[in-house]
Amino acid sequence: MVDYVQENNIATLWVNNPPVNSLSSNVRQGIYDGIARANDDPTVKAIVIAGRNRTFIAGADIKEFSNSDGNISVSLVEVTDQLENSSKPVIAAIENFCMGGGLEVAISCHYRIAHHKTRFAFPEVNLGILPGATGTQRFPRLTSLRFALDIIPSGRVFSAEEAFDNSAVDKIVDDKVYEAALNFASTVIDKDFNSRRTSKRSPPDTDLLGDLVSKAYVTNSKRFKELAPKYCIKAVAAAAKPYDQGLLIERDLAFQLFTSGQANALQYAFFAERSTSKWELPGGFNWKNTNGRPINSVAIVGSGKMTAGIVTCFLRAKIRTFVFNTTEMANRQVFINSMNILANDRKKRRITAEEYYIYLSYFTYAKSPKIIAKVDAVIDDLPQDVNIKRDIFQKLDRICKPSTIFCTMEIEKIASATKRPKMVIGTHFFAPANVMRLLEVEYGPETAPRTVAAIMNMGKKIRKVSVLVSNRTGVVANRLMGVGTDQAVFMLEDGINDQRLIDNCMEDFGMAMGKFKTIDIIGMDANVDVLRKTLNEQGYDLDENRNMVRKSLNNFLHSYTYYAFFKYGSRRYPLFTYELSVLGKKGERNGYGYYRYTTENRQPIYDEEIVEILKNYRKRMGIQTRTFTYQEIFERCLYSSVNEGFKILEEKIAHKPQDIDVMSLMGYGFPRQVGGIMKFAETTGTERIYEAVCRYNKLYPDQPCWRPSKLLERVAKENIPMKYWGQIANSMSKL
């Protein structure tokens, strides 16, 4: 874990804990013992600490936070003190990742030499904790309160150049960082380095503390539903006090965070996100035993609202991207929109000017389908008309090379239209695709495991978190969260007169956005399309029915028929959104939805007109209004999604609860500090949720989302921990 190597009078401690050299207990012990050994050895004059696996140290071992192996070793605080107190100078040779505890190690050394491509960060805040191994006290002393208040509460990554500009590193090299550190070490041997002990310093800007702290509160206020950003600010501010006092404050705040549920949920989310790449198929094929051909070129066929977003994902990954539309104007528009997205990236310094031009050079217009004959994958962005899609994919099937993969959301319909059903798979991007990191990958009954492997690898290459699901009806993430949205609409129809009440309840819980604001952003049409499609599949035509009502002379009679058809049939549908869309409300796009929006300000404004429309609607539908408690709003919006999550697991659409959590976190702004919808179920208690689901099922028999999931019933009754839910679902007979 830590190799001790001596060459001449310099001892090197090589940290070797692949893949990212995290500071697990053996590593901490190894560094501690290595420093002691070098200090005791009179032939050693200086010490270098470096990382094998071409990286320095990415931080503490996060797995150990919740899962101590009982291995008693020194703490990271003891390690950092041991480093700083060393009687011989310690030089950190830093490359690739220097994060969290790794950065705490580095700033406890006396000198730091870094490769110019090193990525530095204190990402602890994203895990619900703070740099509690003296980081909040040493870092502002080494750099400044200003820089520490920028870096620690935000968790943002900073470059070697920025580190150098802020005195966090002493030298940057373009190559061979270890050799540079050795050379540097030989220059400091036998020199006084007492002034290099970080804890003995004071931050250079303590007189500005008040202003800097106020600014940090304002900058980070959007994240204050989480505890950690605020605590990070408090801890850094304590660096203005004497070191020992500051350290006690850091320890106290760290303890509070470490023992909070938020830290547990955020660390769970970290691993859940990474676990999605470890996919499995029912036949035993999985990410380890299945290879897919690399995707080096793609064609996006058709264009819509999301095309440019999707295109830029591929351009950024330097994948040759062909855009194929029937008109040149449409192709050109996609290019302009993609260029604008990349220009914005450049303006915000997410990419350099050089990268901007390199990425754009991967864009190609395809004027004829022949040009895309050799691409590795075709991505369907055609209009939602299955016949058009089938027609075009039939043509592409004849033109494209046999190994070209077709990505579409209509897997079975396209598979049956082509001679390559094994090469047809679903890819669902979330809007805006250049920002949202979730990619839902769906396999159909005939999709080959190698096709799955190729597309899951492609997802990684374009920096998406890809979740593999089996194809049923529609997008799984939408199904998961959509039931809660339906509940919100029903409660509005049934008596809540102010949409903000429901939205505030969800936002207080931590959702990025309330249910009605989300409908507005996604667009009324998109929401109604889902309803239209559901009804179509059951042989009903939503618009036909509505026209029938409109044409009617006897309004009352037909309204009743209309209502009875949807309400007293076997199932109730959230028709009020449809009602609004018929009245021309499209959501944020045209400024009218459940809220109003102005062109100057896209913030939602409460719209009293909705209550008037609601009242007419209720009258027409014969709805008797009632009152709702905050608890009912909370439970109906969230527990319905939990129940749906369990159904998605038991139907074997998703493989494990982590996959469902990632969909809720990354597709729907579920609060990360809660961990995801399934983690929420675990924390709340499945027994409590099951009881509520059964209660609502009795109250609302016309809302099938309340039919209790068999899996939920079992885990609730037998009190089964979350780690077994996926296993149990897989052992349940196929529904």
Ligand SMILES: CC(C)(COP(=O)(O)OP(=O)(O)OC[C@H]1O[C@@H](n2cnc3c(N)ncnc32)[C@H](O)[C@@H]1OP(=O)(O)O)[C@@H](O)C(=O)NCCC(=O)NCCSC(=O)C[C@@H](O)CCCCCCCCCCCCC(=O)O
């Ligand atoms: C480093 C990365 C940027 C690399 O990204 P990349 O995309 O290349 O790779 P992956 O993300 O896929 O990762 C590869 C692989 O490695 C695993 N992994 C990565 N980092 C860690 C890690 N830090 N620990 C464990 N495992 C890690 C990852 O899971 C992948 O494996 P898998 O099998 O899942 O595929 C990127 O990985 C990244 O961003 N990593 C995280 C970096 C990070 O967050 N670092 C900070 C860690 S927290 C920390 O360092 C805390 C310190 O400040 C010390 C705090 C000491 C506190 C003392 C507290 C006193 C109070 C205590 C009270 C206790 C109360 C109690 O009793 O409970």
